[in-house]
Amino acid sequence: xxxxxxxxxxxxxxxxxxxxxxxxxxxxxxxxxxxxxxxxxxxxxxxxxxxxxxxxxxxxxxxxxxxxxxxxxxxxxxxxxxxxxxxxxxxxxxxxxxxxxxxxxxxxxxxxxxxxxxxxxxxxxxxxxxxxxxxxxxxxxxxxxxxxxxxxxxxxxxxxxxxxxxxxxxxxxxxxxxxxxxxxxxxxxxxxxxxxxxxxxxxxxxxxxxxxxxxxxxxxxxxxxxxxxxxxxxxxxxxxxxxxxxxxxxxxxxxxxxxxxxxxxxxxxxxxxxxxxxxxxxxxxxxxxxxxxxxxxxxxxxxxxxxxxxxxxxxxxxxxxxxxxxxxxxxxxxxxxxxxxxxxxxxxxxxxxxxxxxxxxxxxxxxxxxxxxxxxxxxxxxxxxxxxxxxxxxx
Amino acid sequence: xxxxxxxxxxxxxxxxxxxxxxxxxxxxxxxxxxxxxxxxxxxxxxxxxxxxxxxxxxxxxxxxxxxxxxxxxxxxxxxxxxxxxxxxxxxxxx
Ligand SMILES: C[S@@+](CC[C@H](N)C(=O)[O-])C[C@H]1O[C@@H](n2cnc3c(N)ncnc32)[C@H](O)[C@@H]1O
Ligand code: SF4
Ligand code: SF4
Numbered sequence: 001x002x003x004x005x006x007x008x009x010x011x012x013x014x015x016x017x018x019x020x021x022x023x024x025x026x027x028x029x030x031x032x033x034x035x036x037x038x039x040x041x042x043x044x045x046x047x048x049x050x051x052x053x054x055x056x057x058x059x060x061x062x063x064x065x066x067x068x069x070x071x072x073x074x075x076x077x078x079x080x081x082x083x084x085x086x087x088x089x090x091x092x093x094x095x096x097x098x099x100x101x102x103x104x105x106x107x108x109x110x111x112x113x114x115x116x117x118x119x120x121x122x123x124x125x126x127x128x129x130x131x132x133x134x135x136x137x138x139x140x141x142x143x144x145x146x147x148x149x150x151x152x153x154x155x156x157x158x159x160x161x162x163x164x165x166x167x168x169x170x171x172x173x174x175x176x177x178x179x180x181x182x183x184x185x186x187x188x189x190x191x192x193x194x195x196x197x198x199x200x201x202x203x204x205x206x207x208x209x210x211x212x213x214x215x216x217x218x219x220x221x222x223x224x225x226x227x228x229x230x231x232x233x234x235x236x237x238x239x240x241x242x243x244x245x246x247x248x249x250x251x252x253x254x255x256x257x258x259x260x261x262x263x264x265x266x267x268x269x270x271x272x273x274x275x276x277x278x279x280x281x282x283x284x285x286x287x288x289x290x291x292x293x294x295x296x297x298x299x300x301x302x303x304x305x306x307x308x309x310x311x312x313x314x315x316x317x318x319x320x321x322x323x324x325x326x327x328x329x330x331x332x333x334x335x336x337x338x339x340x341x342x343x344x345x346x347x348x349x350x351x352x353x354x355x356x357x358x359x360x361x362x363x364x365x366x367x368x369x370x371x372x373x374x375x376x377x378x379x380x381x382x383x384x385x386x387x388x389x390x391x392x393x394x395x
Numbered sequence: 396x397x398x399x400x401x402x403x404x405x406x407x408x409x410x411x412x413x414x415x416x417x418x419x420x421x422x423x424x425x426x427x428x429x430x431x432x433x434x435x436x437x438x439x440x441x442x443x444x445x446x447x448x449x450x451x452x453x454x455x456x457x458x459x460x461x462x463x464x465x466x467x468x469x470x471x472x473x474x475x476x477x478x479x480x481x482x483x484x485x486x487x488x489x
Contacts, residue, residue: 028421030433076421078433106415106428130415131430170413172430198413199430245485 026315028076029272029305032105033083033284034065036093037276040086041114043149043383044137046176046218047210049085050287054389056277062092064297066099068274071301073103077272080105083284085276088115094127101128108133110174113160114153121160121167132164133172133201139187143180146378149385161195173197177228178205178218180376185228189235189248197246202232204253208285208339210384213392217380219371225253255364259329260336260352267314267334272305280304282311285339289348314338321349323357402453402478408487409449416444427486434486443477447487453478 038053050056060068069080080100087093088111100107109124113134121132136157137147144154164171173192175181181188185202192200204225207215220228232250239246254261264271264283273284278295281287293310294303305311313319317330324335335341336352344353345360353360382388402408410416415428425441427434436444442463446456457471464470481487 031431076419078419078421078426078428079431081431104417106433108431130428133430168412170430 026266026305027269029072029301030077030270031079031081031272032069032072032077033081033271033273034068034087034096035084035273035275035284036065036082036087036090036096037085039089040084040112040384041089041150042086042112042137042153043385044147044176045210045214045381045383046147046178046205047384048206048285049209049384050285051209051213052389052393053085054386055393056275058278059090059276060274060278060296062095064278065096068296068301069096069100069103069105071296072272073105075301075305078104078106079108081108081110083110086112086115088120094120094123097124097129098127101130106130111135112148112153113157114150116156116160116163118163118167121163121169125167125169129169131170131172133174134161134164135174135176136188136191137176138181139175139184139191143184147180149383158195161197165196170198171196172199172201174201174203176203176205177220179220179224179371179374180218180378182220182224182228185231186235189232192248193239193244193246199247199249201249201251202228203251206285207255208288208343210382212343213382214380215367216370216374217377219255219367219374220253221371222256222368225256254337254340254354255367257354258356260333260340260354262332262334263314263337263339267338268305268311269315272301280308280311282314283339288339289342291348319349321347321351323355323359324351327357402475402482402489404454404457405452406478406489407449407452408447408456408478408482408489410444410447411485411488414486439473440477440481443474444481444486 037059038049038056082093082096087109097107107129108131109129110133134157136144138144141154145151161171161173173195175188205211205218211218229250232248236248268282271282273281274296275281275287278297279287279293280296281293291310291313294308299308320330320335324330336354338348340352340354341350342348344363350360351358353363355361413429417426417428419426422435425436425445427436442460443456446459453475457474460470460474478487482489
């Protein structure tokens with residue numbers, strides 16, 4: 001499948017992106033990601049949520065969300081993702097699903113599975129939920145417990161994944177991969193086959209939010225990655241030959257590339273995220289940037305999408321500095337991930353340091369070299385929870 | 396991929412329930428929606444799939460389209476070709 005991917009891992013779907021123009025014209029948002037809450041019963045140290053999530057109070061109300069969904073639909077959005085945090089924490093989730101379904105959205109529930117049960121799942125189906133994506137931390141229970149901070153999560157996920165298929169939903173299983181779980185990629189794939197997943201996202205960890213805080217303990221070695229990719233390809237062939245329609249999606253590991261990936265298939269081109277407290281972002285990680293982003297409580301989505309300085313900031317190529325500005329590949333990757341540039345170099349307008357032409361590329365090379373020597377030690381993880389968030393936010 | 400089932404006039408295609416088929420005003424075309432993705436269908440593909448309902452067989456679908464597009468000449472082979480592709484892509488079941 002050429003155009004799948006998760007809204008949550010930097011590899012978004014790109015339905016009609018034949019041409020991302022280099023001028024400041026832009027398409028319409030096709031993808032609306034609703035981060036309903038930052039609350040979550042799990043504590044994954046690789047979580048892409050902002051480090052200071054505990055600081056953002058005042059979740060949008062049911063009516064405010066429905067309003068945002070309608071505005072998004074009017075702009076042409078067709079895919080709606082319920083994410084977070086853990087979207088199941090929102091008691092009004094069923095109303096939000098029902099409303100979005102009536103508006104004509106294809107509705108995706110992106111969940112850890114914790115907080116779900118058979119009855120709720122059936123009610124969601126009735127309300128019009130189209131698809132459920134369940135994330136796992138690992139293929140074995142002990143690693144899953146260590147990463148999620150919950151002893152019960154693994155069995156719950158297994159049970160819910162089986163129930164998703166039993167109720168006739170299409171199912172995506174998502175595994176964020178890193179040095180603690182990637183060597184079991186064969187077991188991960190077998191588990192997904194056994195659970196009858198339709199799509200499997202082997203989502204190479206993207207290093208922002210909590211993942212960047214924990215990059216040392218997460219970044220795999222090149223050998224680990226190459227092995228995982230090779231095994232995935234072998235399974236692809238084997239499964240296809242057996243007539244199994246399961247699709248394995250291996251998200252490319254950009255720390256081991258020499259050219260960066262486009263940010264969200266173009267900043268403000270197809271993707272729109274709304275945070276629990278109503279901030280509209282062109283990418284779910286962009287909140288960290290020193291850029292003023294609009295709030296859906298203050299502007300319409302159409303004004304936000306077309307006119308806000310935040311959404312226009314990285315549209316086109318005029319914002320570029322060297323080496324991107326005069327680079328003949330600039331239209332291909334659009335300079336890469338601005339958050340990565342910001343985190344590593346202090347300036348979001350620099351080339352993504354993943355790029356071999358970036359003067360800061362040595363930072364990536366260092367991280368790779370470092371990965372060769374790191375000793376796996378879960379005790380060094382900073383877990384994603386409110387307490388740690390408060391400590392970090394205070395500095 | 397694997398399935399090479401032949402499409403015959405009696406075949407009764409149905410939409411694979413992993414997909415949702417609908418008209419999208421913003422794209423001005425029929426689309427197939429699936430987890431986190433969308434396939435935009437061209438005119439003829441959309442018209443054919445719009446008649447796939449798990450009840451009509453291929454000859455009935457062909458007759459309806461032939462009547463709707465009377466100027467198009469004989470389109471039965473095109474319809475069978477498209478349904479064959481759609482089946483390979485798992486968009487429809489037979
Ligand atoms: C932030 S979570 C929110 C939904 C829910 N709590 C869950 O974990 O499934 C959304 C998706 O992003 C994935 N994810 C989280 N952190 C990531 C990272 N650093 N890189 C890539 N994917 C990540 C999760 O596995 C999940 O599929
Ligand atoms: S901590 Fe884990 S389960 Fe919770 S939001 Fe982050 S990725 Fe999802
Ligand atoms: S220099 Fe900039 S535009 Fe050129 S390949 Fe690197 S990131 Fe892309």
